[in-house]
Amino acid sequence: MTRHYNFCSGPATLPLAVLERAQSEMLDYRGKGLSVMEMSHRSSDYMAIAEKAEADFRDLLGVPDNYSVLFMQGGAATQFSASALNLTGRGGTPNFLDTGIWSRKAMAEAERLTGAHLAGGSKSNGYTATPASDSIQLSDDAAYLHFTDNETIGGVQFDRLPEVNVPLVCDMSSSILSVPLDISRYGVIYAGAQKNIGPAGLTLVIVRNDLLEQAQDSIPSMLSWKVMAENGSMYNTPPTYAWYLAGLVFEWLKEQGGVEAMAVVNRRKAEKVYRAIDGSRLYDNPIAVGSRSIMNIPFTLKDEALNDPFLRESEAAGLLTLKGHRSVGGMRASIYNAMPEEGVDTLVDFMAAFEQRHWKG
Structure with a gap:
């Protein structure tokens, strides 16, 4: 078996140790004679899996006791609707920062x-930098301020939290668990699993408990954070195998030294790629240095005729899914927690060799 380096933005690479453990437990989970996929979510064996996953997740991020952690379905996009419906039952208007495609979708x-209400954003700078706090203009009836911490497609990431006097609601799908957080500064954090948590289909929601009482009366039960909190995220059958795999990822992260240790590695990986881009004649990254993502690094080739050769040769070298999103073109390297530093080193070496072979400028 040959494992390549997968730079896909999501579904993304998973730790090899996690995949191997899941493989070893696939047919017979710890001598129980069945797979986790076949277990009742109400069984004591599965409840132990679920409870440990939540406990490890709380430990990794230091989630305070006055916050609920929910394991929900539907991806982060479902939380675009859920956030609005859960937080406007007492009136008020959702406010947003527009920093790219995902914040606009929300x-x-x-x-x-x-x-x-559009409270601010990055359109004026071409979506190359996050907005300053003093540029944010909330509506008089703001219920909350929503922002996307890391724009997966554009490669723009906040380096500081917006300073406002309403709850912060953050889509952290492509950056959660990559650096330490002060959860107490947020009202709500949600994240699709398929980047830094596990397989697609699962969404983690961290919500301050006082906000559970602010939903619209007509909110569908499956979108209600309060209903999910009261039912231990098991109002219906949850995505059990995705929850199990997320738990294995949380265990793996703790074995690596936790989020603090991962942050050191993640910043080092990103610095290597940006250094390769900034020091080259062929590659370019348009994002302002202070707003550069450490998870998703887009770059362009100054000669677009080299795009196809770059993709063909990189794939042949075992570097997969480097093509940029169709809306922006170019290339994108997603270097989430599970991307080993050796993969980044291999990419950087390939980029230098490709430039030497092909750049004639």
Whole structure:
């Protein structure tokens, strides 16, 4: 078996140790004679899996006791709707920062359901930098401020939290567990699993408990954070295998030294790629240095005729899924927690060799 380096933005690479453990437990989970996929979510064996996963996740991020952790379905996009419906039952308008495609999608969904207010954003700088706190203009009736911590497609990431006097709601799908967080500064954090947590289909939601009482009366039960909190995320059958695999990832992260240790490695990996881009004649990254993502690094080739050769040769070298999103073009290297530093080193070496072979400028 040959394992390549997968730079996909999601579903993304998983730790090899996690895949191997899941493989070893696939047919017979710890002598129980069945797979986790076949277990009742109400069984004592599965409840132990679920409870440990939540405990490890709380430990990794230092989630305070006055916050609920929910394991939900539907991906982060479902939380675009859920956020608006869970937080406007007492009135108020959702406010948004527009820093890229995913924040705009979240705002569009809220606009359709409850109305929305654009409080600031990055359009004026071409989506190359996050907005300064003093540029944010909340509506008089702001229910919360939503922002996307890390724009997966554009490669723009906040280096500081917006300073506002309303709850912060953050889509952290492509950056959660990559650096330490002060959870107490947020009202809500949600994250699709398929980047730094596990397989697609699972979404983690961290919500301050006082906000559980602010939902609209008509909210569907499956979107209600309060319903999910009261039912231990098991109002219906949850995505049990994805929850199990997420738990294995949390265990693996703790074995690596936790989020603090991962942050050191993640910053070092990102620095290597940015150094390779900034020091080259062929590659370019348009994002302002202070707003550069450490998880998703887009770059372009100054000669677009070299795009296809770059992709063909990189794939042949075992470097997969480097093509940029169709909306922005170019290339993108997603270097989540599970991307080993050796993979980044291999990419950097390939980029230098490709430039030497092909650049004629």
